[in-house]
Amino acid sequence: MALIFSDTEYSVRYQKYMLPASEKMVQMMLSYLIEKKGKPFELAVDVGCGTGRYTRPVAAHFEKVIGIDISESQINEARRSTSEDNVLYHTSPAEELPVKDASVDLVFAGLAAHWFIIDKFMQEAARVLKPGGCLALHAFIPIFEIQYQDVSETLTAIITETINVLLKYRDKSNDIMKNQYRELFEAVPFADKQRITDIPVMYQCSLADVLGFIQSIYMYQEFLKQDRDGATEFLQRVEKRFRDTLGESSHQVTLEFHMTCYCVLACKS
Ligand SMILES: C[S@@+](CC[C@H](N)C(=O)[O-])C[C@H]1O[C@@H](n2cnc3c(N)ncnc32)[C@H](O)[C@@H]1O
Incomplete structure (x- = not known):
């Protein structure tokens, strides 16, 4: 997986086009941490942070946030895109977190944990979390709905x-x-855990945002790597279908892009 995300061109595209962090998912992690451990919020670690999509909004709530990613190009792009002075980034695998034992309030991963070697990552999360510290892993189902008027x-x-x-x-x-x-x-080694499924998340976006989102998906990146012309022509055909459906005002419309998210939450005793 690191190979897919280790391409500078892809990291730039990911940062530009991936849909923004969902405030709902940020609040879900923070509310859980408040309920289970309470303040102070000293240190959060964003594992598989990519270009910092969730690192930045979470940083507003912590004294310090460390973003960790196995891919150097993702970390380079995260550094370029982050101005918050309480954020640090490290290139490192999820299975070897460069963080001291029992020092972290929140370990979280957005759209990334499905690529970790899960048992090793869980051992690391258990090692670095403070007693009462929390783990939050969230992502979305790769099935989407777009709503606009009668089309x-x-x-x-x-x-x-x-x-x-x-x-x-x-x-x-x-x-x-x-x-x-x-x-x-099932792999979370803490007794106090829950899984919240089927969380609806909606983005209002333009057609350009939807086309950008498609390009930010790792599977499109893989298609490009294997067949650059084929992938480019495919995207052009998709764009034409959208434009034909939306008519002359296709570049002006605001679409509703719906996805289903979920979150695994757990607390170390
Ligand atoms: C789809 S991106 C998600 C990035 C970011 N969390 C977000 O929500 O936009 C997945 C990220 O996980 C990283 N990743 C995959 N396997 C990893 C591992 N074993 N250790 C650390 N990072 C990993 C990839 O390099 C990539 O940046």
Whole structure:
């Protein structure tokens, strides 16, 4: 997996196009931490932080946040895109966190834990968390809906068919995501744990945002790597279908992009 995210061109595209962090998911992690451990919020570690999509909004609530990613290009892009002075980034695997024992209030991972060697990562999370510290792993199901006036059905069919083509380039992470992290939940070594599924998240976005999102998906990156011309032509055909459906004002419309998220939450005793 590191190979997919280790391409500078892809990291730049990921930072530019991946949909923004969901405030709902940020609040879910923080409310759980308040309920289980309470303040102070000294240190959070964002594992598989990518270009810092969740590191930055979480940083507003902690004295310090460390973003960790196995990919140097993701970390370089995260550093370029972060101005918060309480954020540090490290290139390091999730299975060897460069953090002291019992020093972290919140270990979290957004859209990343499905690629970790899960038993090793769980051991590390247990090692670095303070007593009462929390673990939060969240992501979305790779199935989407787009709503706009009376063409929602067609728009949803286009995004569904697009993802179905990209599935040819999937890896095992796709099944873990579709199962809403059931396997990851079972692997959490803490007795106090819960899994919240089927959380609706909606983004208001433009057609350009939707086309950008498609390009930020790792499966599209894999398609590009294997067949650059084929992937580019495929995206052009997808764009034409969207534009034909939305008509002349396609570049002006605000679409509703719906996804289903889930979160595994756990507290170290
Ligand atoms: C889809 S991105 C998600 C990035 C970010 N958390 C977000 O929500 O945008 C997945 C990230 O996980 C990282 N990753 C995958 N396996 C990893 C591992 N074993 N250790 C650390 N990072 C890993 C990848 O390099 C990539 O940046």
